[in-house]
Amino acid sequence: MPVQLKKFLLTYSFIYSTIFFASAQDYQISLLTCDPGDQLYSAFGHSAIRVLEKSTGEDLVFNYGTFDFNTPYFYVKFTQRTLDYMLSVSTYERFLAEYNYYQRDVREQVLDLSPEQIERLVDFLQINYRPQNRFYRYDFFYDNCATRIRDVMDRVLGKQLDWNEEQNPEQKTFRNLIDEYVYPLPWADFGIDLALGSVIDVDASEREKQFLPDYMEAAFGKALIVGDGPTRPLVKENKVILEFPDRESPMDLFNPYILWWVFAILVMALTYFGFKKKRLFIGFDIGFFTVLGLLGLLITMLWFFTFHSQTKYNWNILWAFPGHLILAFMLMRKSIPAWVKKYLLFALISANVGLVFWFFGWQSFHPSIVPLLLVLILRTNFLYYNLEKFRLNPKG
Incomplete structure (x- = not known):
C-alpha cells in the first residue's frame, strides 16, 4: 500500500472515530417507567425509551404502547387479538404533560452505555420506527410496551448485557402478578379472572415478570454490562421526574x-x-x-x-x-x-x-x-x- 494512501486512511479513520465518539457521547439514553393509572387500560403502568440529543436539545420518547383507534373494525380486532400496536415517537415534553395531567409518577433510569452501544441503539430505534417496521402484534404477557424495550436491549447489547437475575426469586403466577395491580378495580379483577384461563396459573420466570413495567424497572436496576471494559451497572443514575401524593382507593360497596x-x-x-x-x-x-x-x-x-x-x-x-x-x-x-x-x-x-x-x-x-x-x-x-x-x- 502506498505510504500516502496509508496516511490518508489512518487520518480518515481517526477523524471518523473522533466524530463518531463525539456524536454518540452527545446522546443520553434512559428508561422511563410510569406508575399505574386509575383505568383498566393504564392499571399496569407503562414503559418508554427517552433519547436526548444534548447538542441540539432534541428530546424524544420512543413508545411501543400505542395503537390507532381509527383502525377498521377496531373493537373486533381488539377482542380477537388481531389488532396491531406500534412504535410511536413524541417529544419528552408532550409525553410528560399527559402523565402530569393524570397525576401519575414517572421515574427515569439513565443508562451507562458506551458510544458504540448508543449508536447501535439509536440506529435500531430509527430503523424500527420506519412505517414498514413500526407495527407489531401485541400480546399482554409476552410482547408489550415493556417486553419490547427489554428485547431491544438484548438485541443491541447481546452478550454484553447480563440481567443478573436472582437465583431463588419469589414464585408468582401470572395471575398473582395481575392481581397486584387490579385489586383497586374489583370489577376489572372479576372480569379478568372470568376471561383468562388456567394457562396463566403457572409460575412466571424472572424474565417473564418483565411484562410489567415495575418489574422491568427493577430488572434494569440489577442488570450489568460486561465484556466492554470493567463490568458496570446498566443504570448509572436514577431520577424521579414526576411524583404525586399517594391516592387512597375508596372502598366501593358496589363490588x-x-x-x-x-x-x-x-x-x-x-x-x-x-x-x-x-x-x-x-x-x-x-x-x-x-x-x-x-x-x-x-x-x-x-x-x-x-x-x-x-x-x-x-x-x-x-x-x-x-x-x-x-x-x-x-x-x-x-x-x-x-x-x-x-x-x-x-x-x-x-x-x-x-x-x-x-x-x-x-x-x-x-x-x-x-x-x-x-x-x-x-x-x-x-x-x-x-x-x-x-x-x-x-x-x-
Whole structure:
C-alpha cells in the first residue's frame, strides 16, 4: 500500500472515530417507567425509551404502547387479538404533560452505555420506527410496551448485557402478578379472572415478570454490562421526574364480593320460601341460567375463536356453560322434556367439578364466584327434585 494512501486512511479513520465518539457521547439514553393509572387500560403502568440529543436539545420518547383507534373494525380486532400496536415517537415534553395531567409518577433510569452501544441503539430505534417496521402484534404477557424495550436491549447489547437475575426469586403466577395491580378495580379483577384461563396459573420466570413495567424497572436496576471494559451497572443514575401524593382507593360497596353474597342470601331465602309454598319461581331460574349461558358463550368465543393465548383452557366454563341458554329456553315451555332433569344433574355435577379444579389448583377462580356457585348448586338441586312436583302448581 502506498505510504500516502496509508496516511490518508489512518487520518480518515481517526477523524471518523473522533466524530463518531463525539456524536454518540452527545446522546443520553434512559428508561422511563410510569406508575399505574386509575383505568383498566393504564392499571399496569407503562414503559418508554427517552433519547436526548444534548447538542441540539432534541428530546424524544420512543413508545411501543400505542395503537390507532381509527383502525377498521377496531373493537373486533381488539377482542380477537388481531389488532396491531406500534412504535410511536413524541417529544419528552408532550409525553410528560399527559402523565402530569393524570397525576401519575414517572421515574427515569439513565443508562451507562458506551458510544458504540448508543449508536447501535439509536440506529435500531430509527430503523424500527420506519412505517414498514413500526407495527407489531401485541400480546399482554409476552410482547408489550415493556417486553419490547427489554428485547431491544438484548438485541443491541447481546452478550454484553447480563440481567443478573436472582437465583431463588419469589414464585408468582401470572395471575398473582395481575392481581397486584387490579385489586383497586374489583370489577376489572372479576372480569379478568372470568376471561383468562388456567394457562396463566403457572409460575412466571424472572424474565417473564418483565411484562410489567415495575418489574422491568427493577430488572434494569440489577442488570450489568460486561465484556466492554470493567463490568458496570446498566443504570448509572436514577431520577424521579414526576411524583404525586399517594391516592387512597375508596372502598366501593358496589363490588362483586358484597353484591354476589347479598345475591346468594336473597336466592337462599327465595328458595326456602318457594319450598315452603311449593312454588318454583321459575322466572328467576330463566334469568339466572340465561346470564350464565351468555357468559359461557363469551368464554367459548375467547377460548376457541380468538388468538389470545391467555384465554385458553378456561375452566370457568364448568359453571358458566353455553348450554344453560337451552335450559333457560326449556324452562319457559309449558311442557318440559324429560331430559331437562338430566341436564340439571349435569349442571350440578359440573359446578362441583369446578370447585375440584379450584381446590387442586388447576385454575384459580375469582373468590367472589363462591356465592354464584352456591346459587347454581342450590337451584339445580331444587329444580331437580321439585320441578315435576311443583310444576303442577299453577302459582309455580
